[in-house]
């Protein structure tokens with residue numbers, strides 16, 4: 286396994302059921318607790334892990350949820366606990382919760398998952414080492430890889446019956462394939478030039494509101510700015526401001542505040558006025574949707590790509606980790622019925638295509654929205670995209686006042702259903718029902734203490 290982050294950890298767990306030994310090779314030194322590390326710089330920013338992903342994690346690693354809760358993760362019922370301003374300019378009614386997520390920092394989530402994976406006797410970690418090349422065997426399949434110690438600089442070769450690349454967005458797999466005489470995969474990149482700025486805040490003593498979380502969704506193309514705030518362990522909020530089309534949120538105090546003031550509701554600016562910051566403001570801009578089409582490539586056998594290495598998303602819909610978990614679940618399903626190593630390697634032959642197919646729905650959701658910004662680079666809307674987006678506009682309006690449409694949208698967002706579910710005949714009349722026009726700007730919500 287190349288990479289010991291979310292995709293690598295979960296895939297290692299699945300492979301440990303079918304292989305004698307799984308070795309996770311990780312470039313970083315892994316901290317002995319929840320901590321940001323160089324290889325996952327995005328971990329400082331708000332990371333929502335949707336119910337569809339958590340369900341896979343709980344199945345593979347029972348007890349992760351209760352450990353997260355014990356470490357201070359906050360249960361958030363959706364939509365009840367979230368003040369949610371949709372692109373249609375309306376606050377969603379606090380319908381009874383149909384989904385639930387455990388809100389925590391990304392570092393706590395990864396640490397909790399890793400501490401469960403480390404319990405498997407046949408998974409071992411080789412940290413502080415980076416993979417620098419793949420090796421081919423006489424059959425033309427991948428037979429291992431080359432490692433380099435990050436501090437020592439010494440290199441070594443390692444044999445493997447299967448190599449899985451989970452090295453994230455920065456994966457060098459295309460270059461390694463070219464070095465071995467294969468083609469690099471085609472890439473599709475759709476970049477809405479989106480930036481994040483994030484700060485942690487202490488929740489003021491005695492604070493109470495009808496919400497635990499706030500989500501002011503970007504509303505393309507007219508409102509490229511949005512903001513999202515979730516409670517996390519340690520009595521804190523993580524507040525992330527988001528700007529698309531190169532309208533990046535600033536990372537200085539005043540600029541951050543002014544950006545919050547400029548959103549379609551003042552609620553996050555109100556929060557900033559009463560809550561003590563407990564971190565610097567961190568920025569992040571490497572957010573393009575990028576799909577490396579390994580599924581179309583004649584890849585050498587015994588090699589797979591998974592997680593962000595295969596398909597990375599604009600993070601605004603919070604999809605990456607849940608997609609990684611779902612891809613791992615596809616792999617688990619493929620291997621489940623294998624009774625012999627012959628079965629197993631035969632089953633793995635079609636695995637890349639099946640894994641990639643799992644990313645299609647989430648890809649549609651994030652690129653479909655991004656293509657509405659005229660500034661988006663890499664593709665533009667087709668007439669069909671426009672038609673679909675017009676329907677989705679109506680759906681987003683219905684999300685705020687129709688509990689059935691709300692529940693259906695949350696099932697898509699939580700990756701329980703594919704986006705096509707929003708076009709089900711039973712939903713169409715609810716979505717298309719005429720509604721009053723609502724202003725694009727909404728009033729703030731009461732923030733006690735001000």
Ligand SMILES: Cc1cc2nc3c(=O)[nH]c(=O)nc-3n(C[C@H](O)[C@H](O)[C@H](O)COP(=O)(O)OP(=O)(O)OC[C@H]3O[C@@H](n4cnc5c(N)ncnc54)[C@H](O)[C@@H]3O)c2cc1C
Nearest residue numbers: 288290291292312324332333416453592593600603605606
């Ligand atoms: C700003 C931002 C916010 C996000 N918010 C969300 C969110 O709310 N919800 C969500 O689900 N997702 C979110 N994501 C996406 C999420 O972070 C990724 O999808 C997820 O981390 C992918 O996991 P991964 O294991 O595939 O890759 P990564 O987490 O990127 O990990 C790759 C690992 O491989 C290691 N590595 C790299 N190269 C080598 C090598 N040559 N040898 C050995 N090791 C190597 C790295 O050190 C790292 O540990 C967000 C992303 C960004 C940028």
